[in-house]
Amino acid sequence: MDDHSYNKESKIKKLATLLLLALMSATAQEAPTSNEGIPKGIKALEASLNKERMTQAVEMFKKLDKNKDGKITVPEVPAKKFKNKAWVQANLNGDMILTWEEELIWQYNFQKKQEMKSKKK
Numbered sequence: 001m002d003d004h005s006y007n008k009e010s011k012i013k014k015l016a017t018l019l020l021l022a023l024m025s026a027t028a029q030e031a032p033t034s035n036e037g038i039p040k041g042i043k044a045l046e047a048s049l050n051k052e053r054m055t056q057a058v059e060m061f062k063k064l065d066k067n068k069d070g071k072i073t074v075p076e077v078p079a080k081k082f083k084n085k086a087w088v089q090a091n092l093n094g095d096m097i098l099t100w101e102e103e104l105i106w107q108y109n110f111q112k113k114q115e116m117k118s119k120k121k
């Protein structure tokens with residue numbers, strides 16, 4: 001007579017497993033750094049950066065993106081630059097290309113860290 005409640009329980013278990021799997025695949029799709037709350041898309045990112053960070057990003061691309069295609073690639077900077085800690089962090093997909101979007105995300109994270117620091121003080 002406990003069949004019914006047993007079924008119910010296994011259904012709940014199944015649901016819980018599915019939910020867990022869904023959560024896990026959702027996290028797996030995220031970039032390795034904690035990208036929580038990062039604005040989606042270049043426009044939103046640009047809008048969320050303060051002047052200082054935006055200027056830095058623009059200056060960097062002005063200097064390094066020699067063919068102005070919105071990407072910094074190896075002929076434009078030495079390959080070893082991509083081993084630089086900050087570059088490894090910025091280059092989210094681990095290829096040898098630093099895109100404008102990746103730069104903006106890095107600046108965004110940097111800005112957030114600064115904000116958190118200044119709040120602690």
Ligand SMILES: [Ca+2]
Binds near residue numbers: 065070072076
């Ligand atoms: Ca380029």
Ligand SMILES: [Ca+2]
Binds near residue numbers: 102
């Ligand atoms: Ca990249």
